[in-house]
Amino acid sequence: MIAKFLCVTRGSFYRILSLSHTETILKSKLKNVVSKYLDNSLLLSGGLDSSILCYLMRPKLSIVTSLNVDSQDLKYAKNVAKKYSDNHVECIVDFHDIVSIVPKIIKTFKTFDPLEIRNSSVIFFGVREAKQNGFGSIVTGDGADELFAGYNYLQRYFADLKKLQAILDDLWKIMRFSSIKIGEVLGIRVNTPYLEKPLYDLATAMDIYEKVGEHEDKKWGKFILRKAYEMELGSIVWRKKMALEQGSGFDQISSKFGGLIDDEEYAKESKIVALDKVIVRDKEHLYYYRIYKSFFGCPIKEKCNSPRCSLCSACLTYPKYCYTCGAFPPV
Numbered sequence: 001m002i003a004k005f006l007c008v009t010r011g012s013f014y015r016i017l018s019l020s021h022t023e024t025i026l027k028s029k030l031k032n033v034v035s036k037y038l039d040n041s042l043l044l045s046g047g048l049d050s051s052i053l054c055y056l057m058r059p060k061l062s063i064v065t066s067l068n069v070d071s072q073d074l075k076y077a078k079n080v081a082k083k084y085s086d087n088h089v090e091c092i093v094d095f096h097d098i099v100s101i102v103p104k105i106i107k108t109f110k111t112f113d114p115l116e117i118r119n120s121s122v123i124f125f126g127v128r129e130a131k132q133n134g135f136g137s138i139v140t141g142d143g144a145d146e147l148f149a150g151y152n153y154l155q156r157y158f159a160d161l162k163k164l165q166a167i168l169d170d171l172w173k174i175m176r177f178s179s180i181k182i183g184e185v186l187g188i189r190v191n192t193p194y195l196e197k198p199l200y201d202l203a204t205a206m207d208i209y210e211k212v213g214e215h216e217d218k219k220w221g222k223f224i225l226r227k228a229y230e231m232e233l234g235s236i237v238w239r240k241k242m243a244l245e246q247g248s249g250f251d252q253i254s255s256k257f258g259g260l261i262d263d264e265e266y267a268k269e270s271k272i273v274a275l276d277k278v279i280v281r282d283k284e285h286l287y288y289y290r291i292y293k294s295f296f297g298c299p300i301k302e303k304c305n306s307p308r309c310s311l312c313s314a315c316l317t318y319p320k321y322c323y324t325c326g327a328f329p330p331v
Contacts, residue, residue, distance in 0.1 A: 022210055023228040029198045031056055034139075037191050041130040041138045043123070043179075044085070045247055046076025048150070048222060049141030051236050052229050053193065054084045061133055064248075065091045065126040067098070071249035072242060080236065091129045095256050101125070102288070107295050108185055109178065112288035112312075113326030118245040118253060120178040124186075127179065131188045142177040143194035145241075147203035149211045149221040152241050158212055158219045165208045172204060174318050258283035276300060277313040278325070285325075292324075299324055307331060 034056040044050045044062040054062060062085035064077035069092055081088035098121055105120045106112060123140075130138040145151050149168060157164035175195075183190035193199065206224070213223030215238060220226060226237040245251040261269075261283040273280055273289060276298040280286040300308075304315030310331050314324035322330035 022206060023224060026199075026202060026224060027228050029202055030193065033193045033196050033198055037137070037139050037193065040191060041133070041135040042085070043126045043130075043138060043140045044077045044081060044088075045073045045141070045244070046078070046080050046236070047073075047141070047239060047242070047247065048225060048229075048237055049144035049194065050077075051080045051233055052225065053139055053141055054080050055229065055232055057139065058084050058086065059139070060086045061130065061135060062088045063091055063126045063129050063138075064088075065093065065122045065129075067093060067095075067249035067252055071247060073247040073249075076236070076239060076247075080233075089129055089133065091125050093125055095253060097125070098250070098253055103291050103295075104185070106288060106291045108181060109323075110292075110296060111324055111326075112285065112292040113323065114254065114284050114288060115245070115326055116178070116323070117288055118250045119243075120182065121253075122244050122248045122250050123179050124182050127182050127186055127188055127190065131186050135188065137189040137191055138183070139191045139193065140177075140179045141194060142179055142192045143175070143200075144222065144225065146171050146175050147194060147200065148223075148225055149208070150241055151221070152243070154221055155219070158221075161208045161212060164212070168208075170320075254282075254284045257287045261286060279311045289325075 030052070034053060038057055039060060040057065041061040041063060042050065042054055042057055042059040044054055044064050046064065062077070062081045064073050066074040074090060078088065101121060101124055102117060105117050105124060109116060109120060111117065127138055149164060154164060154167065157167055177192065179190045179192070210224045212219055212221055213227070215226070230237050266283050266286060269286060270280055273286065276293070277300040278289060278298070280289055299312050299314035302315055306315050306317070307319065308314060309316055309322040309325060309327050311327040312322060312325035314322060316322060316330055319331070321328050
């Protein structure tokens with residue numbers, strides 16, 4: 001019994017040493033990468049990833065996007081910006097603002113996936129705000145959730161870290177970030193420090209046991225990032241992960257778009273859309289599909305050499321998710 005206790009303690013001790021060593025390397029590499037962007041603006045949600053960047057950059061301008069005035073991101077970003085940002089802009093939009101830019105989002109990404117449209121809309125407003133404030137570049141926290149196991153859906157694999165590593169390996173092959181394309185459309189450079197080679201190489205080679213750890217009887221992803229900056233950022237590092245659409249309040253637009261189509265219209269048009277070999281999940285989905293079809297026509301008419309999505313007939317570029325309609329799984 002004593003021998004077993006000593007063994008566990010010794011193993012934990014060496015793991016702590018390893019974690020501390022990797023933290024030091026991580027902080028050094030991230031500081032070096034971020035040092036190139038001290039004159040940039042920053043998209044700041046007040047979550048872990050962007051708060052670390054804000055602390056390191058001390059940006060000339062930080063921007064948070066919110067639907068109305070009561071989102072969680074608005075509150076957290078304000079607290080971080082008070083400490084580390086020269087100037088902070090709260091880009092508060094209403095539903096009519098979102099309606100006006102949705103066609104551009106759909107055309108840019110060739111999608112009627114509600115999740116993609118909501119999240120990309122949040123980013124669009126923030127990047128546009130930086131452009132309107134005279135900045136030619138902006139920094140985002142893209143990549144940290146993918147590299148360090150931060151997404152909420154990954155928590156289901158915390159009990160099987162080998163499985164989690166396999167999931168991450170697949171995820172790294174298909175990572176895509178709408179901020180890059182939005183930057184191209186708006187004519188502003190988007191910089192993603194977490195995805196630059198020094199950080200990417202370190203993160204992908206890192207032991208999965210350094211990415212998931214326990215704090216106050218709960219397992220957390222991005223554990224090494226949290227521990228690395230806990231002293232500097234305090235309790236913000238333990239902010240519960242919120243999806244971009246939730247933290248910004250943009251998840252509320254689903255019902256608002258639904259309110260633009262009445263029940264009779266939805267029932268009738270759903271049958272017509274079915275002739276396109278497309279299944280719409282709700283009124284919001286139908287609203288987006290109308291716009292998509294006006295730009296690109298029916299997905300079934302597109303020529304492709306890959307399998308098609310069973311819910312919208314679009315060509316699949318990735319077998320586990322349809323980037324056109326948002327089906328998961330798509331076959």
